[in-house]
Amino acid sequence: MALPRALQPGKRSARYVDAADALRVIATALAIVTETIGENILLSFFDETDLGYLILSNFIVVALSEEGFKLLLLRWRTWRSPNFNCQFDGVVYAVFVSLGFALWENIGYVAMYGFGTALVRAVTAVPGHACFGVFMGIWYGAARRYANEGDFIGERVCRRRALWLPVLIHGMYDFLASLDFDYSGLIFIVFIIVVFLAASRRVKIVSRNDRFIR
DSSP states (O other), X not given: OOOOGGGSGGGSOTHHHHHHHHHHHHHHHHHHHHHHHHHHHHHTTOOTTSHHHHHIIIXXXXXIHHHHHHHHHHXXXXXXXXXXXXXXXXXXXXXXXXXXXXXXXXXXXXXXXXXXXXXXXXXXXXXXXXXXXXXXXXXXXXXXXXXXXXXXXXXXXXXXXXXXXXXXXXXXXXXXXXXXXXXXXXHHHHHHHXXXXXHHXXXXXXXXXXXXXX
């Protein structure tokens, strides 16, 4: 997937990539552990076809684990970085972490299911993770700006949105992908397109209105 121009590495300092590299691997490893534990707990109460299982698995066990660890490690590594001096930097950091997460996740899927799965995920999961990162980064960058201005209520609100908005979108993505009925595939594709268009539009708006954090 081609990144929007504002997110292309040539447009930003190489230090952004360095700041995110280790987070990709760590976030993936931690998510795998928590998802394995969560799935085992759910399966002791639900059948895999139960609606309750699908909701809890996709929104809590998977989406909250993955997006939560991304944001936790993102904040740990970048929040006080002197390079984090523009609101849009939050988007760049979050998208790089998300794409790295998708890379390592796809390697695992290839190892288990073969290259056919990799091709499908290349046009669904990879753009999906990039979009999750966009929505996380928009509010993460806003939280950093509010914190610098001493508006800690605004910071807290934005940090919560930086977590829960990607969780909801990610959870819906996984939930729709797990459904199996007439037109479920079409609904899933439409959802991906809508999310991608919304993320692309937000990237353009936030990039155009970007400003230094003082």
